[in-house]
Amino acid sequence: MAEQESKVAQLLKKHEQDVLQKWLSYQMSSMTWRADLMKESDLREQSREFLQLFIEVSQQSGPGADAAAWKSAKEMLAEVSRSRAMQGFSPSETAMFVFSLKQPLFDTLRRELNDVEELSREVWSTTTLLDKLGLYTVEAYQQSRESVIARQQQELLELSTPVVQLWDHIVALPLIGTLDSARTQVVMERLLEKVVQTGASIAIIDITGVPTVDTLVAQHLLKTVAAARLMGADCIISGIRPQIAQTIVHLGVNLADVITKATLADAFAVALQRTGARVTRVGVKE
Amino acid sequence: MVVLKDESAPIRSSIDVMRVRQIVREWAVSLGFSLVDQTKVVTAASELARNTMVYGGGGELRMEALNSDTRRGLRLTFSDQGPGIADMEQAMKDGFSTGAGLGLGLGGAKRLANEFAIDSRPGQGTTVTILRWNKL
Amino acid sequence: MERIPILKMGRVLLVTIQVDMHDRLAMTLQDDLTERIVQDRAHGVLIDISSLEIVDSFMGRMIANIAGMARVLDAETVVVGMRPAVAITLVELGMTLSGVKTALNMDTAMAMLMASFADKEHFNGGSQG
Numbered sequence A: 001m002a003e004q005e006s007k008v009a010q011l012l013k014k015h016e017q018d019v020l021q022k023w024l025s026y027q028m029s030s031m032t033w034r035a036d037l038m039k040e041s042d043l044r045e046q047s048r049e050f051l052q053l054f055i056e057v058s059q060q061s062g063p064g065a066d067a068a069a070w071k072s073a074k075e076m077l078a079e080v081s082r083s084r085a086m087q088g089f090s091p092s093e094t095a096m097f098v099f100s101l102k103q104p105l106f107d108t109l110r111r112e113l114n115d116v117e118e119l120s121r122e123v124w125s126t127t128t129l130l131d132k133l134g135l136y137t138v139e140a141y142q143q144s145r146e147s148v149i150a151r152q153q154q155e156l157l158e159l160s161t162p163v164v165q166l167w168d169h170i171v172a173l174p175l176i177g178t179l180d181s182a183r184t185q186v187v188m189e190r191l192l193e194k195v196v197q198t199g200a201s202i203a204i205i206d207i208t209g210v211p212t213v214d215t216l217v218a219q220h221l222l223k224t225v226a227a228a229r230l231m232g233a234d235c236i237i238s239g240i241r242p243q244i245a246q247t248i249v250h251l252g253v254n255l256a257d258v259i260t261k262a263t264l265a266d267a268f269a270v271a272l273q274r275t276g277a278r279v280t281r282v283g284v285k286e
Numbered sequence B: 001m002v003v004l005k006d007e008s009a010p011i012r013s014s015i016d017v018m019r020v021r022q023i024v025r026e027w028a029v030s031l032g033f034s035l036v037d038q039t040k041v042v043t044a045a046s047e048l049a050r051n052t053m054v055y056g057g058g059g060e061l062r063m064e065a066l067n068s069d070t071r072r073g074l075r076l077t078f079s080d081q082g083p084g085i086a087d088m089e090q091a092m093k094d095g096f097s098t099g100a101g102l103g104l105g106l107g108g109a110k111r112l113a114n115e116f117a118i119d120s121r122p123g124q125g126t127t128v129t130i131l132r133w134n135k136l
Numbered sequence C: 001m002e003r004i005p006i007l008k009m010g011r012v013l014l015v016t017i018q019v020d021m022h023d024r025l026a027m028t029l030q031d032d033l034t035e036r037i038v039q040d041r042a043h044g045v046l047i048d049i050s051s052l053e054i055v056d057s058f059m060g061r062m063i064a065n066i067a068g069m070a071r072v073l074d075a076e077t078v079v080v081g082m083r084p085a086v087a088i089t090l091v092e093l094g095m096t097l098s099g100v101k102t103a104l105n106m107d108t109a110m111a112m113l114m115a116s117f118a119d120k121e122h123f124n125g126g127s128q129g
Helices: A007-014 A016-029 A042-058 A069-086 A091-099 A102-112 A114-161 A181-198 A213-230 A242-252 A262-275 B013-029 B033-056 B086-093 B105-112 C023-039 C057-072 C083-095 C106-128
Strands: A164-167 A169-176 A202-209 A233-240 A257-261 B002-012 B059-067 B072-080 B115-120 B126-133 C007-009 C014-015 C045-048 C075-080 C101-103
Touching: A007 A016, A007 A042, A007 A102, A007 A114, A016 A042, A016 C075, A042 A069, A042 A091, A042 A114, A069 A091, A069 A114, A091 A114, A102 A114, A102 B105, A114 A181, A164 A262, A169 A181, A169 A262, A181 A202, A181 A213, A181 C083, A213 A233, A213 A242, A213 C083, A213 C101, A233 A262, A257 A262, A262 B013, B002 B013, B002 B033, B002 B072, B002 C007, B013 B033, B013 B059, B013 B072, B013 C023, B033 B059, B033 B072, B033 B126, B033 C057, B033 C083, B086 B105, B105 B115, B105 B126, B105 C083, C007 C023, C007 C083, C014 C023, C023 C057, C045 C057, C045 C106, C057 C075, C057 C083, C075 C106, C101 C106
Parallel strands: A169 A202, A202 A233, A233 A257, C014 C045, C045 C075, C075 C101
Antiparallel strands: A164 A169, B002 B059, B059 B072, B072 B126, B115 B126, C007 C014
């Protein structure tokens, strides 16, 4: 059984260059070849490497015996999928890298094996193997796309919470959009980091752009205020809309210990006053 | 879920409590926890280790690094052979303490962890388990 | 025995906690500080915790105790430089240290103490005149 299974490997070794050439030309003439995304030399290198790994994988037979070869083949395919996902290949274009090997491979088998039974057996075992590897490619592609999405979500989260310095010792955090627990946590950490960096004694959290505030978010805001106070900075919450004010009272959230102002301008005025600065008009004609 | 590694540490003295903080920090760092998550899990460990020492008359910490498909976690189990907890509901309340503490230990540790379990019967010791996942 | 050093600058005592303390060391610091407040006739205590990577409920309570005892002894306490991660965790733990003054850095802390000393002088002067 072991000898028969390695027939493909034997044949492949013998005709490696020939198979590789045919495979390459097949890949490049196919509909799924993306000359705009990838260089021919890269494709050549990847194909050569995969073919060699495939020979190793198909050489060893029996369950468990092929662990090492499998591992390196899978690693290689994961790398190919990752780079193609980045380059903008579609899942099927990526999977075709593996599946397109079937044609030159089966051509060789058909040419070299005369016994019909042996041929069909070899074709079957080879196609099973290639299908597995092809599916693995799709899976790896999917995974790398998911990690890209996760990273983008994180970036979006960070982009959407800019902490700006308004004046000496005054920073502000204009919040826009819905606040959920995860986002509020990121916001909280960034604000406190910025307070340390700038040595700001007052932080204004402006929630003019926040449509609704629920109990959880209100509590997160209160926690931020409490944490800032532990570090030695005061928070002012500004831009509380009438509906939100109603909700807060209705929910029974205690904002008694927090300075709240209707607008960011009011909050800024208080902050300036507290830090010992004053705004005056100059050069205004009476 | 797979246990990547596990280790035990004794809790007999306040020096041991300090060592628990150090080693839990090391594990949290190696699991890729963010600074805030590290601080939370180390603080929870400190509270529970002190409970084990003060109320349980000493005991042991077992640490396990967990791995699931999408995240990694740190599971800490504190066990002692002490007198156990008679009134669980009361023990979990903030501000309740039979000792010199502030009574924030159990409730606080629960709030700092993602998962929390406690098993205790009078005369049979106490086991507290917390689990904190790494935010990915 | 192991101790955390207490420095004196005029009427201000300065403590810098640089390493993680075990509980007994924290208790010793609490005792030492109250003693020194009386001995040095200090009006202010600065506790720099900017090196501390964690503050749990025990250490939090110790800080609150020091501030409370100092107040009784007519000295004001300012906790300086708590890290963001520590502050977030303490709040989650349920400790807000209300009644304890806090400052971002030594400069601000010193300015706070000086301002409150000036108020005191003013008050004392006023009551005498």
